[in-house]
Amino acid sequence: MARKKRKKLQKKQFLSLFESKNYQKLISKAKQFEIEDMSQDEVDNILKEAYLNLANDSFNIGDIARAIRDINSLLLIDDSNNIKLLKVKYLCYIENFNDALKLAKELMSVKKDTKLVKEAIFLYLLANLYTQNYEIDLKLLKKIPISREKYILGLSAFMQDDRELALNYFNESKPRAKIEKENIETIKSIISQSTIAYKKENIKPLYRFLLSGNMDNLANTKNIGAVKKDISAQFKSRKNNEEIEELLDLDHSVSIDVIKNNTNETEEGRLIYNNIILLLEENQYNEALTLFIQYKSKLVKLTESGFLLLYLIHYIQDSQQSTDKAIEFISSYLFLHNSKISSSHIDMLLLSAFKLTIYPATIFPLVKKYNRDNFIFLKQKLIYLTDITPSDHDTFNKILKKFKISYNSLLDEKRLHLIFLSDDHKNTIYLSQHISKFIEFLIMVEQPHYKYKKTLFMILTTIASLVQDFNFNKERDLYMKALTIINQYIKRFRMNILNLSIDLKALFISIDREESIKQIVDKPLFSIRDLFMTEGDYDFNETEYDILMAKKISIENLENNIQDSFKPLKKLKNRIYQNDIFYTLLMDLLRKAVEIKYNKPTDIIIKEILSTLNISLNDKKIRDSLVKEVVKYAITDINIAILIFRYALLNISKKDKNLVWYLSWLDGYINLVDKYKLEKDQLFKESLDDFFKIQEKKKFKSIDAKYRKNVKKFR
């Protein structure tokens, strides 16, 4: 039968496979196809090189079995001694020493290739050692280069456990090539277990592996599996130990596997605890939290974990995860450690539990267990203000008598609750009634501890702000209740009224003006500012408030017959020019003094007020403005207006009497008397005479119209 003809492959294609190093495909194509325009020898040469490269590549990556297969295929094409020598080497690497010895012996008798023979001898001697045949043929030994000779002797000594002798021989083996020198040095380090700076990139894979555990390109032989396992375990253990030491020294956190691989059960919890501490210090909050939750059953046994939990609380809150587990932890921790920790610590843990749930009632059983019923009161009764009884007021009273930071914290939650409530029920009756009820609670408090002052005034500030969202006329009672409670607490805590918050000051002004001065400002719905600050925008200035307060206190002093009643006015003495309300202040105070029949003549009172404010009627601004304000005030109280006029006119010095402003004062006075049909007494007559006399003499243009009018009226 005729042999089937093989298909043909173009030479170009065949060579391109070789150039692209696609040797497997090249070999396969050579078997299947006849290569065009190439003789068999040419093809064989290409194939030899392909097989050689393949074998080399396989050897370099440690696949010795593959390398041998390729060499065997190569030997079918080229059974030259060099290829056989290569096979001897591969056989040694794959630990097939018997075949290696046989082939090496065959090559040792080759003539006229000294280099090949020396290599064969060297491999032969080596293979013998690896078969535990330590009798070295010294004649053969002398035929190889001295560096290799010393190496053989050294290896023999080492294999017979004489490390010292081995090292001596290795020291004497001084190959020329740098990489061979480095390999020898590496062997010496491995044998002497000395530290070596491992920087050598090109040392043999086995040496690198023994030194560092790096398995790259390690020859895949039958013994290597167990060795890999042993050495990897040793290195892993050493690394683990090093990391554990770093953890013990608090250098840095480690992975949980390191802890679990190294320690016994007793120490594991403590190591995990410290590891979490380090993670937190390294700002790895998520990892810390994950570990905490995962190992909470171990951590809970440590008293210190109570601190850790408190540190982690806001991360748990932020993450919105594991809150249930954290609450479980708190419950277990308290069960185990409640007799060891302070009352504050227990408080804080319970308050933290509240923070972790939107259903505070679920924490109540735990709270009750540790006798913190007052927490329940502050969380429930004070927040919702339902079914209030007299005993609730008593309870609140007792709570505020004694200071505890936990109570203070819960009290502040009421403030936040009011803010949230106002978002949902802005300006509604519900809100107004709620605030009203809460104020009643505050009113009933007899002796709040001074340390609650800051929190209470923040609450009052919130109340003041919320109240001013309501229309004054519709919620007058609410405004007045708020004012009452604020005044009560100002007195109780001896607050300086000038140091109150803007919202509180504004409330005083709103009540004085009988309308809310709070301005509606567009704010983002959920700004942090909304949550923590109630400072609104108000239409008033500080001086107006200060005048109002000074007046308020001065009036209180008058009513209580306190000496130096007008002392509060001293604070205003350099600021009266800023505000026209000052004039009203003067007249309101005088009016009050007259009303309560203050035991001083009105002239003295006026003098006292003016001197306290450090102003004089000779002051130009006062002179010009006061007369207008007095005439305006006459509508409120004509008597007071007349008293001011009388005082002013009787106390003006002679030299000022020829001036325009004096004529304005006279004009104001005489027309008021006339308008209100008051008695035209001696002062009136003198004032009228003065007016005409001076104007007729001085002929002031600005007074001319007044003159003509008065002439018509009074002459």
Next chain:
Amino acid sequence: MIKKSPYIILGLEDNFEFKDIKKAYRKLIREFSPENHPKKFAEISDAYDILTDEEYFWNGTITNLYYIDIQLDIESNKDIDNSRHLKNIFEVPFNI
């Protein structure tokens, strides 16, 4: 800030009660007076305050982390003797 556990500073073992804290504190400050051992005294006082003073506790809790002293025997820096594998696995330091 990482500080040593106040329980460890005061020598409080696992089964103590809250009232033992003061006893432990008093015992230690007798031993470590402020004149002779100012740093140690400060450490002991700080630990005592953390555990017993309400304000100190609340202020310190969310800023401080407390580590535990751990005694553990580690086979550290044990030299790895892998040289025995040189006997079993063929390798040659020369280019052949």
